[in-house]
Amino acid sequence: MTVPHTAEAGVQHIPFDTLQATLARIFERHGTSAEVAAVLARNCASAERDGSHSHGVFRIPGYLSTLASGWVDGHAIPRVQDVAPGYLAVDACNGFAQPAYMAAYDALVAKARANGIALLAIHNSHHFAALWPDVEPLARDGLVALALVNSMACVVPSGGTRALFGTNPIAFAAPRAGHDPLVFDLATSAMAHGDVQIAAREGRLLPEGFGVNRHGQPTQDPRAILDGGALLPFGGVHSSYKGSALSMMVELLAAALTGGHFSFEFDWSGHPGAQTPHTGELIIAIDPAKNCGRGFAQRCEELVQAMAGAGQARLPGERRYRQRALALRGGIALPADTWCELQRLADMQA
Ligand SMILES: NC(=O)C1=CN([C@@H]2O[C@H](COP(=O)(O)OP(=O)(O)OC[C@H]3O[C@@H](n4cnc5c(N)ncnc54)[C@H](OP(=O)(O)O)[C@@H]3O)[C@@H](O)[C@H]2O)C=CC1
Numbered sequence: 001m002t003v004p005h006t007a008e009a010g011v012q013h014i015p016f017d018t019l020q021a022t023l024a025r026i027f028e029r030h031g032t033s034a035e036v037a038a039v040l041a042r043n044c045a046s047a048e049r050d051g052s053h054s055h056g057v058f059r060i061p062g063y064l065s066t067l068a069s070g071w072v073d074g075h076a077i078p079r080v081q082d083v084a085p086g087y088l089a090v091d092a093c094n095g096f097a098q099p100a101y102m103a104a105y106d107a108l109v110a111k112a113r114a115n116g117i118a119l120l121a122i123h124n125s126h127h128f129a130a131l132w133p134d135v136e137p138l139a140r141d142g143l144v145a146l147a148l149v150n151s152m153a154c155v156v157p158s159g160g161t162r163a164l165f166g167t168n169p170i171a172f173a174a175p176r177a178g179h180d181p182l183v184f185d186l187a188t189s190a191m192a193h194g195d196v197q198i199a200a201r202e203g204r205l206l207p208e209g210f211g212v213n214r215h216g217q218p219t220q221d222p223r224a225i226l227d228g229g230a231l232l233p234f235g236g237v238h239s240s241y242k243g244s245a246l247s248m249m250v251e252l253l254a255a256a257l258t259g260g261h262f263s264f265e266f267d268w269s270g271h272p273g274a275q276t277p278h279t280g281e282l283i284i285a286i287d288p289a290k291n292c293g294r295g296f297a298q299r300c301e302e303l304v305q306a307m308a309g310a311g312q313a314r315l316p317g318e319r320r321y322r323q324r325a326l327a328l329r330g331g332i333a334l335p336a337d338t339w340c341e342l343q344r345l346a347d348m349q350a
């Protein structure tokens with residue numbers, strides 16, 4: 001099953017609430033509880049709204065084939081454990097990471113405010129989405145936030161010969177005086193796996209230094225990367241050890257520390273169609289008011305102004321916020337055939 005996303009087709013502008021409701025119906029009709037469907041639909045619709053196309057509706061077929069394969073439990077009810085004053089653990093019970101996060105969100109915020117810092121360790125979970133939706137709300141609640149998640153072995157460690165790490169993104173958010181939070185969200189690989197898939201579908205070559213083929217030879221062909229090849233860590237040929245070190249850190253914090261699988265550890269071969277990595281996620285929330293009073297957001301603003309003064313043309317997150325404002329005004333632009341297919345999926349019985 002594919003959800004087409006072709007530029008040539010006519011474009012329709014869909015209100016956010018309509019897309020979200022349609023996605024929720026799709027999830028519920030294809031094997032999730034209403035609660036899980038609501039969380040995944042908001043997440044996926046938000047990604048599409050913000051132009052995070054590698055983790056928007058492009059992901060729907062992957063979600064559905066995974067649910068059909070029995071690899072993930074769409075009805076899982078997460079178990080939250082209060083481990084220590086600044087420490088929460090959640091067993092996602094082989095469900096998606098975001099409902100597990102939502103089950104512990106209020107407790108995480110309360111702990112961060114009480115202790116100054118708190119962490120949330122999620123394991124036995126599947127994360128198939130962009131990471132910024134996991135940190136931006138914390139910054140809107142006045143906290144500084146960091147999130148890390150590992151995925152599936154598709155990245156060769158620096159100097160290595162075979163895939164071991166996931167694309168392992170890191171997302172950070174900080175409150176900024178008078179503005180939307182400052183947010184970055186980046187894969188520690190040269191490119192997100194989803195963007196490799198999109199490039200393959202559109203027949204585009206990748207820049208040099210992004211991946212290798214199944215023989216370990218450099219390639220710019222996304223299909224060769226997907227067909228037994230691998231991505232390289234970010235940083236380019238001379239500095240990929242930096243991306244590799246960060247990816248290693250993500251494996252340790254998102255998997256070893258939480259009790260989740262490393263990206264190379266889980267075996268989904270018994271579940272044809274499975275695409276969601278069965279790993280872990282770590283979220284850290286810090287209350288800046290504990291040390292800086294109300295001043296942190298202002299300091300953040302001073303840094304941003306200084307960066308602009310130094311010539312930085314745009315901030316991370318800025319493109320997304322601009323895209324969000326456009327989409328909330330005029331609707332989310334979807335190729336007509338994509339919208340048609342989503343409606344068909346929402347109306348069909350599993
Ligand atoms: N769940 C999972 O296991 C995985 C999820 N992902 C997701 O894939 C998505 C894409 O990741 P990736 O391809 O690395 O993201 P990008 O390289 O597109 O962007 C990374 C960050 O850099 C910012 N940025 C991009 N260009 C500039 C620029 N010229 N100046 C300043 N800032 C800039 C972006 O802001 P802006 O958003 O405004 O463009 C963003 O915050 C992420 O949301 C990530 O979470 C990736 C790997 C695995």
Ligand SMILES: O=C(O)C1=NCCCC1
Binds near residue numbers: 127128152
């Ligand atoms: O784009 C990526 O890289 C990934 N996204 C979702 C989970 C698997 C890796």
